[in-house]
Amino acid sequence: MAEPSFSKVVVAINECIAQFYTADKNDLATLGIILAKLDEILDNTNLPAEFIKDLNVIVADVENKMMSDRAEEAIQDSPSKLSQLLLHIQDAGVIKTEYNELTAEQKQFAQENITIEIDKIDEFEEILISIEKGDTSPNLWHGLKGILHTLKGDFGVLGLSSLVNLVHTVEDQIIASTAEEIPQYIKSLFALKDLLQIKISEIINGSFIDITQTELLILQGDTQVVESEHSLPEKLVVEAEESLLIEFITESKEHLIAAEAALIELETDPTNSEFINAAFRSCHTMKGVAGFINLKPVQELAHALENIMDDIREGKLELRSDVLSLLLSGFDQLGILIDKIESNLPSGECDTPEKANVAYRELIALRAAQVTKSTSITTTDSTEGESTVNKNPEVSKGVKTAAKAVQPTKPIAPVSAPIKKDKPPTSQVPKKAATHIEETVRVSVRKLDLLIDSIGEVVIAQSMLTADPDFTKYKTRSLEQKATQISMVMRQIQEEAMSLRMVTLKSTFQKMSRLVRDLSNKMNKPIDFIISGEDTELDKSIIEHIGDPLVHMLRNSIDHGIESTDERLANDKPRAGTVTLKAYHKSGNVVIDIIDDGAGLNKDVLLAKAINNGIAVADKVYSDEEIYNFIFAPGFSTAAEITDVSGRGVGMDVVKRNIVALRGSLDISSTLGKGTCFSIKLPLTMAIIDGMIVSSCNEQLILPTLSIITTVNPTEDQIQSVRGKGEMIKLHNELYRFIRLSDILLLDGERQDVTKGIAILIENINGRRIALWVDSIIKKQQVVIKSLGNLFKEYKWISGGAVLGNGKVNLILDVNAMFQLMEEKGE
Amino acid sequence: MSDSKLSREETFAPKLAGRYLSFYLSKEEYCVEILKVQQIIQMDELTNVPLTPDYLRGVINLRGKIVPVLDLRIKFGMKVLEDTDKTCIVILQIMVNNAPMIAGIVIDEVREVSQISADMIGEVPEFGDGIDVTFLTGLAKINDSVRMIIDIDKIFSMMKLTEICNEQE
Numbered sequence: 001m002a003e004p005s006f007s008k009v010v011v012a013i014n015e016c017i018a019q020f021y022t023a024d025k026n027d028l029a030t031l032g033i034i035l036a037k038l039d040e041i042l043d044n045t046n047l048p049a050e051f052i053k054d055l056n057v058i059v060a061d062v063e064n065k066m067m068s069d070r071a072e073e074a075i076q077d078s079p080s081k082l083s084q085l086l087l088h089i090q091d092a093g094v095i096k097t098e099y100n101e102l103t104a105e106q107k108q109f110a111q112e113n114i115t116i117e118i119d120k121i122d123e124f125e126e127i128l129i130s131i132e133k134g135d136t137s138p139n140l141w142h143g144l145k146g147i148l149h150t151l152k153g154d155f156g157v158l159g160l161s162s163l164v165n166l167v168h169t170v171e172d173q174i175i176a177s178t179a180e181e182i183p184q185y186i187k188s189l190f191a192l193k194d195l196l197q198i199k200i201s202e203i204i205n206g207s208f209i210d211i212t213q214t215e216l217l218i219l220q221g222d223t224q225v226v227e228s229e230h231s232l233p234e235k236l237v238v239e240a241e242e243s244l245l246i247e248f249i250t251e252s253k254e255h256l257i258a259a260e261a262a263l264i265e266l267e268t269d270p271t272n273s274e275f276i277n278a279a280f281r282s283c284h285t286m287k288g289v290a291g292f293i294n295l296k297p298v299q300e301l302a303h304a305l306e307n308i309m310d311d312i313r314e315g316k317l318e319l320r321s322d323v324l325s326l327l328l329s330g331f332d333q334l335g336i337l338i339d340k341i342e343s344n345l346p347s348g349e350c351d352t353p354e355k356a357n358v359a360y361r362e363l364i365a366l367r368a369a370q371v372t373k374s375t376s377i378t379t380t381d382s383t384e385g386e387s388t389v390n391k392n393p394e395v396s397k398g399v400k401t402a403a404k405a406v407q408p409t410k411p412i413a414p415v416s417a418p419i420k421k422d423k424p425p426t427s428q429v430p431k432k433a434a435t436h437i438e439e440t441v442r443v444s445v446r447k448l449d450l451l452i453d454s455i456g457e458v459v460i461a462q463s464m465l466t467a468d469p470d471f472t473k474y475k476t477r478s479l480e481q482k483a484t485q486i487s488m489v490m491r492q493i494q495e496e497a498m499s500l501r502m503v504t505l506k507s508t509f510q511k512m513s514r515l516v517r518d519l520s521n522k523m524n525k526p527i528d529f530i531i532s533g534e535d536t537e538l539d540k541s542i543i544e545h546i547g548d549p550l551v552h553m554l555r556n557s558i559d560h561g562i563e564s565t566d567e568r569l570a571n572d573k574p575r576a577g578t579v580t581l582k583a584y585h586k587s588g589n590v591v592i593d594i595i596d597d598g599a600g601l602n603k604d605v606l607l608a609k610a611i612n613n614g615i616a617v618a619d620k621v622y623s624d625e626e627i628y629n630f631i632f633a634p635g636f637s638t639a640a641e642i643t644d645v646s647g648r649g650v651g652m653d654v655v656k657r658n659i660v661a662l663r664g665s666l667d668i669s670s671t672l673g674k675g676t677c678f679s680i681k682l683p684l685t686m687a688i689i690d691g692m693i694v695s696s697c698n699e700q701l702i703l704p705t706l707s708i709i710t711t712v713n714p715t716e717d718q719i720q721s722v723r724g725k726g727e728m729i730k731l732h733n734e735l736y737r738f739i740r741l742s743d744i745l746l747l748d749g750e751r752q753d754v755t756k757g758i759a760i761l762i763e764n765i766n767g768r769r770i771a772l773w774v775d776s777i778i779k780k781q782q783v784v785i786k787s788l789g790n791l792f793k794e795y796k797w798i799s800g801g802a803v804l805g806n807g808k809v810n811l812i813l814d815v816n817a818m819f820q821l822m823e824e825k826g827e
Numbered sequence: 828m829s830d831s832k833l834s835r836e837e838t839f840a841p842k843l844a845g846r847y848l849s850f851y852l853s854k855e856e857y858c859v860e861i862l863k864v865q866q867i868i869q870m871d872e873l874t875n876v877p878l879t880p881d882y883l884r885g886v887i888n889l890r891g892k893i894v895p896v897l898d899l900r901i902k903f904g905m906k907v908l909e910d911t912d913k914t915c916i917v918i919l920q921i922m923v924n925n926a927p928m929i930a931g932i933v934i935d936e937v938r939e940v941s942q943i944s945a946d947m948i949g950e951v952p953e954f955g956d957g958i959d960v961t962f963l964t965g966l967a968k969i970n971d972s973v974r975m976i977i978d979i980d981k982i983f984s985m986m987k988l989t990e991i992c993n994e995q996e
Contacts, residue, residue, distance in 0.1 A: 453890070453891035453892065454890075454891065456891050457890055457891045460888075699875060699877070745877035745878060746877060746878060747877055786891070786892070786893050787893070788886060788893050788895070789893065789894075789895060789928065789929075790923070790926065790928060791883075791895050791928070791930070791983075791986075792876070792895070795876070795878070795879070798876070800893075801874070801886060801893040803888045803891065803893070807871075807872075807888055808872050808874060808888065809874040809886050809887065809888045809893055810874065811874065811876060811886075
């Protein structure tokens with residue numbers, strides 16, 4: 001049992017030790033104070049006798065040395081002696097050795113007070129960074145010893161004896177060395193810092209487990225354990241519990257994205273040390289954590305990558321294009337490994353893929369070749385003009401600041417543990433238009449959705465209150481003002497809640513950088529890739545699904561759009577093709593443009609192909625837009641066009657369908673010889689749509705305004721009955737099928753005269769139009785779509801339900817499915 | 828009673844013992860495990876869903892979630908009485924194909940919540956006349972009344988709305 005008096009003793013002895021570290025041999029006054037403190041401890045404590053004896057011996061020794069002018073010796077020796085004593089006190093069962101043997105109060109005490117250690121870890125890290133940069137001053141050295149010691153002591157007070165042992169092990173190694181020797185230990189020290197951070201966050205969120213012997217050994221023999229084989233272990237065996245694994249997986253994915261982004265930046269700015277350090281740091285952290293949960297293949301692959309990057313930043317290896325590709329492929333393999341672990345949860349065990357081994361060996365070989373100063377590695381880049389991937393700084397900055405102005409809300413980016421500072425890799429990559437680093441919290445999407453649901457309910461309750469007849473009857477001016485005030489705040493809360501789900505396009509766009517680089521290499525087409533507006537935010541669910549369509553379209557642009565270098569030069573175009581990926585806000589939507597300065601779309605060729613494939617009819621006149629849209633017709637890509645990269649049956653029709661599923665739209669514009677622009681328009685959030693509430697036979701339903709072309713109150717002469725086809729309506733000189741909504745949905749009610757209702761011209765994804773007749777239009781309103789659940793999933797013509805201000809559910813119709821319904825009914 | 832039937836009753840009744848919510852459907856008494864009951868609400872405004880079977884009365888807004896409401900009286904082919912102020916909706920947590928689902932059923936009146944012990948439970952006899960008894964797991968005899976124990980999970984699992992929808996055409 002940790003008794004309070006012992007904790008005080010520990011604290012007091014710690015203080016003395018710290019003072020010894022900073023004491024000057026000539027400052028006898030300070031030494032005197034330390035001695036006095038030690039005397040106090042001896043007097044006031046009920047330490048077991050043996051410890052009192054030991055402490056007495058130490059004190060006597062110091063006194064002697066002071067008096068015989070050997071104060072310096074005393075200062076050197078005493079801290080370690082006192083440390084030893086402390087450990088003995090702690091080991092003597094004063095504080096239980098195992099964490100799970102602590103009482104609940106002790107655990108709580110630890111949890112409540114561990115947060116102060118976070119600052120100390122930060123201090124620790126700063127010292128390490130300075131040492132790494134080459135600072136060998138004795139002060140720093142003392143500071144290092146001091147902070148380690150303080151950490152150890154604090155952990156002791158909190159009853160975390162496995163952490164005490166851990167720090168002590170490292171401290172032992174260091175105490176015996178000098179300031180100049182410290183840089184050798186820097187790797188272990190960083191590893192220690194990383195592990196401590198992890199452990200502290202475990203304590204904070206209640207998932208702390210004691211450190212195992214294996215971890216201790218790895219910490220001590222860091223480099224040795226990892227460099228023993230030139231092959232990754234065949235099987236990846238995991239010794240960690242699932243929650244730890246999941247956290248590792250999530251964080252690793254972030255580290256990989258950060259590392260990849262940093263490496264891509266390096267390609268255009270090879271001497272920028274911040275980027276290489278950032279990539280190194282990401283890799284290093286991953287390696288550390290992988291080591292602690294004993295994921296050997298990950299650890300070793302990461303270590304191989306780390307070594308190369310280390311060589312680069314020390315100037316021993318030049319960052320050539322092939323080296324960069326190797327690094328990128330190494331990170332890719334790490335990503336694949338992580339994915340494999342994820343798909344094999346909860347055990348996470350899997351076989352190491354052969355490609356990972358290949359990458360591993362290549363990295364080791366590269367390093368070995370460097371050591372023997374060989375220069376025979378051939379470049380994979382066969383074009384003379386290197387393909388470059390860069391950001392146009394001006395455009396980025398301008399749009400970034402513009403984007404910032406439009407978005408007053410903060411984006412949520414996940415951070416590992418609830419520790420105050422971000423982990424080094426992600427926060428130290430400098431951005432061109434530097435945004436300040438914001439603190440973030442990781443929140444589960446499920447909680448967000450619950451919150452948004454609740455807020456929706458409050459909004460409804462509030463509007464029901466103000467719509468209540470009693471309220472209207474008795475309301476006074478002051479009451480009305482208050483109601484308005486509430487309504488305004490509610491609207492604000494709702495907006496803020498919806499914005500919680502917003503995520504920037506940044507990581508999606510960053511992935512595209514990599515894709516373009518690879519494609520450009522593969523196809524031997526140098527590409528100038530410009531990204532802007534990556535700070536634009538979209539709802540999380542949209543971001544998840546927009547990646548694939550973008551990939552397709554970029555592939556399309558580079559494969560079919562951008563011409564070969566010869567052709568370009570022949571046409572007075574710059575050698576490198578320019579592909580721009582741009583995101584911005586426009587009239588309540590987010591627009592993503594993919595622009596290339598390639599050959600543009602050839603209408604004649606397209607039309608001919610469409611006729612060939614039966615998609616278009618010969619002799620009919622089509623507008624430019626209609627011709628371009630043939631690209632999206634299923635089956636448009638013919639076998640002749642299938643290259644390795646695109647046209648493999650996963651055509652543009654799938655792309656368009658995916659975008660429409662996100663409730664977006666896709667437009668094309670092009671100039672022959674100059675280039676093409678694909679413009680994707682997306683709603684800010686999938687959860688809200690603009691709806692038109694209509695009434696038919698006393699049932700209220702909602703039509704998405706996106707599908708509505710126009711509405712009209714029909715006159716008698718506009719309606720015609722065509723034999724064999726039912727009713728038609730003439731609008732703007734075109735004839736459209738005319739159907740009553742109540743007939744499709746088999747609603748019961750009086751059949752009104754057509755002139756007493758409204759005809760709504762709706763359009764489906766293929767551009768077909770039909771006039772839908774309803775009794776009346778109630779109003780236009782933005783509504784939140786809610787799912788109706790599994791029971792209704794076969795009813796494709798309902799896309800969901802919306803809860804209106806009066807608390808009632810209105811069904812939202814899916815226009816495309818409605819068209820199908822109408823066809824099935826033979827109308 | 829034959830030996831085999833005796834042993835069946837011995838094993839199956841204890842499994843069904845527990846607390847049940849008893850209610851009326853068109854003057855007949857039924858009960859459902861209380862653990863599955865989430866709440867009981869008034870007959871609020873239901874939104875009718877077109878092109879669905881009659882027994883799917885519609886959907887309702889429950890604290891922001893849209894929940895389907897069924898009328899078992901219609902599904903069981905009973906005579907549907909007029910709604911009174913005692914008519915209400917029981918919201919249940921149901922397991923359909925191992926996935927949890929929230930749904931409501933319309934009932935005429937709540938009777939009570941009571942403990943039903945194994946000795947009160949008996950097997951469902953054959954009714955003949957082709958009346959479907961697959962949804963009943965047992966009969967409970969409490970005092971003078973006989974209540975039918977419903978297997979609500981089964982009712983929902985076996986519902987295939989689209990099949991019925993096609994029948995309508």
